[in-house]
Amino acid sequence: MATVAELQLKLRRPLELELQQGCQNRAVAGGMERLLENFARPFPKVREALRGYDALSPDERVGALKSALDLLTPPTPAPAPVRRPASRVEVQPADVGGPLSPDTELSRVPLGPGAAKKLGSLGLHTLRDLLHAYPRRHEDRRALPSLAEVEDGTRVTVEGVIVSKHRRTPKPGMLILEATLENPWGERIKCSWFNQAWIEKGLREGTRLIVTGRAKRFGRSVQVAVEHVESVADAANSLSSGRIVGVYDSKDGISQDFLRRTAHTALSRVPLDDYLTARWRAQYGLTDLGDALWGIHFPHDEAQLERALARLRFDEYLFLELRVLLQGEDAVLLGKRFTALDRDMQAFEASLPFRFTGAQRRVLYEIADDMRSERQMARLVQGDVGSGKTAVAACALYLAVQDGYQGALMAPTEILARQHFANLQGYLTPLGVRVGLLIGAMGAKLKAEVQAQIAAGELDIVVGTQALIQEAVRFQNLGLAVVDEEHRFGVMQRRKLLAGRPDVLVMSATPIPRSLALTAYGDLELSVIDELPPGRTPIETKLIQDTARRQAYGFVMKQIREGRQAYVVTALIEESDTLELLAATQLADDLRVLLPEARIDLLHGRMSAAEKDDVMERFRRREFDVLVSTTVIEVGVDVANATVMVIENAERFGLSQLHQLRGRVGRGSAQSYCVLVAGEHSQKTRKRLKIIEGSTDGFVIAEADLKLRGPGELKGTRQSGIPDLKLGDLTSDVEIIEAARTLAKHILAHDPKLTHPGLAYLRSELQARSSQVAYREVI
Structure with a gap:
């Protein structure tokens, strides 16, 4: 005999369909009155709510249906951060037991025979891995469609009980399995599988299936070429029907039902303590971690799923920004402290044959503010070709020299080094600044002379290539290092130049979308020269x-x-x-x-x-x-x-x-x-x-390139430093990235090594999410 829950489900679905179809009294053959007569006897309050449905106006029908559905849908409280949420889902045998650490190996969790091996083949080895193996998409199975709703050629998910099956072999080497399902409305759908012999043992009459595939209409009948199938033992207590259902990345032999059960086990067994404080969550409008993880795997409704996606996407960027800020260096470094006087900037500009644009002047003042701070400047200056980055860098170098420091400009090629040298000579020599060049093509004698001048402080500014970071080069007092096209140098090459902790200015003529710049160069403040000098003719x-x-x-x-x-x-x-x-x-x-x-x-x-x-x-x-x-x-x-x-x-x-x-x-x-x-x-x-x-706008073009090719290919390489994001989308997440970066900088400004006991969970989560040994050593 059917349970009350099963009867509720069977009655609720046609009511939902009627509501979706605009209350035209066409969802059920014979109309709603016939449905109530046949199925609603155990629910007198529902029958009362829908009494006289045929005679009601469309607006009255909407109200009546919603009242009836409320009576058929037991309330489900929202999940608490640590406790397992109340839901229709019965606890599976694997859920029994005390709390476990997120780092618990899956082989130690009772998930069933061979479960750990199956999950390991998907790259999942710990309970934390399960928690963060998010569904790749979600399907609304609260009201699976009837045949009347199915359009030819669309991808559909339908549920039903197998009423018949057979196999065909039209020609050698081809096997077609067919099964006819009966859905809750009594409609029959033919399902077919091509050359999937392993499916046959699961096609038993009386088995309830949920199938997904491409639908083909033949008059009033529908046939589905099945792409995915799962069996449902108990629809009323199922993780796979009657709800918004997650669909996971998988492989042959690993069912969606199995993945949902293991995710449910992980959520039930791991205390979902939050690594973000209530104050931070309130500041950035984020839900708690428990609500987010339950909401991504088993959302009660669209609102919870939306909350979950917002929180977990923010977390992805937060940990990415923390990683970039911590990688290879302390989060906060003391640098040089310059006076960077306004009158010196004005004197530099007055010596030029042109005036700075508004954008150049704005960026220069951002640089000067950094130079005046006791913290080491680390700033990326982006600008399209011809926007005047070199003139801005020359002014910054001039400010360093005015305070008695030396400056260096490192370029990726000798051609560019010579060009920068010529430009800096033009800008700075009239102001009494001594500019030198050091490149590999120089003869040994000339190179030694330049190295001696650098060590003696007889050169104020040195322009060069990797020759600047050779062992024989010793700066007397390096205060500002300018690195042109930084992505062309290796990490160790940069660190050699920066060993004395000078202020650092990175220049790039390669326009980078703001979202990518904030992640790939997350350890750098960002300035953009977004204005071309007057008089330039567009190409x-x-x-x-x-x-x-x-x-x-x-x-x-x-x-x-x-x-x-x-x-x-x-x-x-x-x-x-x-x-x-x-x-x-x-x-x-x-x-x-x-x-x-x-x-x-x-x-x-x-x-x-x-x-x-x-x-x-x-x-x-x-x-x-x-x-x-x-x-x-x-x-x-x-x-x-x-x-x-x-x-x-x-x-x-x-x-x-x-x-x-x-x-x-x-x-x-x-x-x-x-x-x-x-x-x-x-x-x-x-x-x-x-x-x-x-x-001709490089930033517009770069945004288009990012959408077309992705972050790893933007510069023609797979070395952008951006990991694959599970939920984030660099083409549209600028605001989220900026918020996450602000919080990451705030955290590290107050605790550069995350040593405070209150940050222990954040620290351990950060370590666990990183696969880079060098990065783990930082914290």
């Missing part, structure tokens, strides 16, 4: 198909005849210097045929630093017209007379990289152009490249 960008290459190079030749120069960039086809060289060499040979009047030379990654410098110097001196290059000219190289760039096979580049390449032209006053040649003609490719054609 015109044109996307063409490779079938129109001749016209593109005809335009290049026109520019050359007007006295201009051009870049032509070839894409790296594979991770191979040899293939890259061959591609660039072949392109240069082709262009010599196509542009017989032009003088053409080649730049590629197989050249030595001295050879690259020589090619670029000759290009600057206009000794040839067209530079065919691989992406080694991507960042920082400055040739004012180059006004056109052609990028071959543009589809092989990310949007941010295309924007960086484009920034090599437009360095002078003449109108400049970028031609994107697409070798692939698909609509998807064209749509993506149209973004770069239509915008």
Whole structure:
């Protein structure tokens, strides 16, 4: 005989369906009066609430249905942070026992035969792993659909009891299993499985199943090609039906029902003490950890699921920011303390042939505030190509020198180091600042002379490459280190330069979306120069198909005849210097045929630093017209007379990289152009490249690139430092990231090593979430 709970469930579903369908009295054959007559006898209050349903107005029907559903739905209190919440779910045998530590190995938890091995194959080894193995999506199974609701071709989840089954083998090697289910409305659904013999033993008549798959309508009947199936022993006490249900990542042989039961066990056995204080939770509008973990796995309603997602997403970013802030250094370092006088900044600007933009001035004052603090400055200055980052850095270096300190600027390549050296000489030499250069290409004698000048304090500012961090280099009193394109240096390389704890200014001409900057560079304060100097002419960008290459190079030749120069960039086809060289060499040979009047030379990654410098110097001196290059000219190289760039096979580049390449032209006053040649003609490719054609804002482009390619690929690598996020989305979580970062900085400002007893749980959770040994050693 059916239990009261089963009868409640059987009656509640058609009432919910009627409510969803707009109270048209069509959810049940014969109408609601017939349903009440057949099924509602054990529930006289429900029959009374729906009495005379046929004659009620639509609004009255809504009220009557809601009253009836309230009578059929027992109240379920919200879960407490530590206690298991009251719910319809009966405690499974594995739930019996006292509380366990989150670090308890699953092999020590009574989850059933072979459970620990199954879970281990999914990378789950402790109760903490289970708690944080969140569902990848949720399905609302509080009212599974009737056949009337199912649309052809849609993915559906339906429940029913097997009333018949059979197997077919239409041809050798093909097995089709079919089962007919009867749902709570008495409707029948045919379900099919292709070449899944292992399913057959679970297809027994009378078994209740929940199946998910693509639906196909044949008139009034529906057939489902099953993608996922689970059996339900007791629908009234099930974790898999009659509720919002989580769907987990799994593999063949590991059922969703099993994963839900083990998650329920973990929640029931682990004291869900919160590592965030009630004050912090109130400040950031977060629910407690117990409510969040129960809510992500077994939400009572949409509101609890929403609370859970908000809290657990915040936690992901909080622990990420704590990791970045702690990694490799103390959270708070004492640095140099500068006076950074306003009059010195004004004197520097007065010596320039231009005025600072509002954005440059704002960022400079942010830097000066940091320099005046006794804490070590660690600031990232982002700015699009040509936004004036170097002038701002030069002013900061000038402030350091005015207080008797030395400064250093480290660039990733010798070409860029020479360029920075020339720029700083122009800015600072008229103000009496002594600027030197130290690069690997120097002769041993000259290098030794520069090193001696650095040690004696005879040079105020030194510009260089990795040569600045060699053992023989000793600064007398390094106060400010400027690192250009920081992501191109290794961690140990940076630390050598920063060993004396100078203030640190990192510059990047690679626009990075704010969300990514706050995570990948979470240990740095962020400044953005988001304004270009007046008078700069925007670069015109044109996307063409490779079938129109001749016209593109005809335009290049026109520019050359007007006295201009051009870049032509070839894409790296594979991770191979040899293939890259061959591609660039072949392109240069082709262009010599196509542009017989032009003088053409080649730049590629197989050249030595001295050879690259020589090619670029000759290009600057206009000794040839067209530079065919691989992406080694991507960042920082400055040739004012180059006004056109052609990028071959543009589809092989990310949007941010295309924007960086484009920034090599437009360095002078003449109108400049970028031609994107697409070798692939698909609509998807064209749509993506149209973004770069239509915008010159590097930050807009970087945001689009982030959405298209993800954080790990934004700079063409998998080394962004951002772990895979389970819940977070860097394309839309800026506000959450900023809030989490604010709390992380607050925590570490008051307790840099998390040694306070009140932070013990936060500390242990932070250690447990990190898989990096070096990081664990920090705390």
